[in-house]
Amino acid sequence: MGNDVSTKTADSLRPQFWERFALAELKHSEWEALCDGCGSCCLIKYIDEDEQGNVDEELVEYTDVTCKLMDCATGYCRHYESRQEYVPDCIQLTIENLPDMMWLPAHCAYKRLYKGQSLPAWHLLLTKDAVATQQQMRAANVGVAGRCVSETGMSDEEMEMRVVTWVTP
Template identity: 85%
Template sequence: MQSISLLPNSSNVDSNTGSKSEPLRAQFWSRFALTELNHSEWEALCDGCGSCCLIKYIDEDENGNVDEELVEYTDVTCQLMDCATGYCSHYATRQEYVPDCIQLTMDNLPNMMWLPSHCAYKRLYKGQSLPSWHLLLTQDAVVTQHEMRAANVGVAGRCVSETSMSDEEMETRVINWINP
């Protein structure tokens, strides 16, 4: 499971890392390669959908390659997910609670094509544009949330926690509202 934060807060200190935030350059997502982004810009790409935190079934071939068409998402999420809001309850310290939580980086992104098709990281990596509803484009969180819901994007209100759930029960909770 992996968790990625939303846009950094507006102060000079990033609440997720405790470090000083770097400024977002104008239209950085279209002007710079992913490898050229600063930490704040990288974090700002996240749309906050929470899909990456859902438990999924990923089959790898003998070379470790994943056929993204065969990835199956469940509606079961990491124990840290607040299913009402769709946000991680302990983002900054999540690996203390969930040691195998994956930190999405430019180095591991090429091996994570199981991310949903609307994911800004995946889209930019593949040379595609941001979804029209992305906060970086709308500049309005309310509009973005409304358009994400209209596009059937996000786990808020439609996920359940992995807490006290058996592996057998999880296997019955495969969903089809996320496309890798």
């Protein structure tokens, strides 16, 4: 999931692609442009599954502890493009595994579009203004920038004590 819609990337995006095409029909650049860069998917979370492997979104608990690659000041991955080289089990969100990832936050564009909902009003694809989007995301209490801590050196017990309520599945 990309962090911004650059001019080069924006040129390769079809107008209102998120409204006009199914997720499976998106080009790679369009798929990446859906990411709002909030960083919530990089937070360590506790996910309970039933016997069939289904996840009850209401029971997912997010912590404020994030992957070692996250820059907690900016809320962006330090090695996004090559993250699997550093963290082999890092999530690679695809159209195929999206149905199994309904633990994503309620504001997540991928989850919202999958469920037939619209993009959040503050999404960069709608505002076309990165500063406005960041301000509106903060106002909506979205994003990990400035309020996460790295998993580096943290015990499982310490992580369990860091459950937060500012991420809603």
